[in-house]
Amino acid sequence: MEFTFLMSFPRNVAEALVSKGYATVVRYRQDDDQRSAHYDELLAAENRAQKKSVGVHSKKDVPAHKVADVSGVGQTFSLGEVFASSVWVFL
Secondary structure, eight states: OOOOOOEETTEEHHHHHHHTTSOOOOOOOTTOTTSOTTHHHHHHHHHHHHHHTOGGGOOSOOOOOOOOOOSOTTOOOOHHHHHHTOOOOOO
């Protein structure tokens, strides 16, 4: 995920996201003109997030997300079951 510099007075939103560990900073060479004017501040915010082990820098295991597939895709139905479960309205 890539963010650009964004200010929401008086706070730099990109820095807020990086400092909470919700984003990381893309590394640029020092002479690269695509580098943000706030690049050093973003790197400092990322270092703070790494030291606090928050967000993507957390040492915790990522919990497994459980999904209940109720779409019926991959299940086989007889034609009678399909019609029995459908509601037909004729006006």
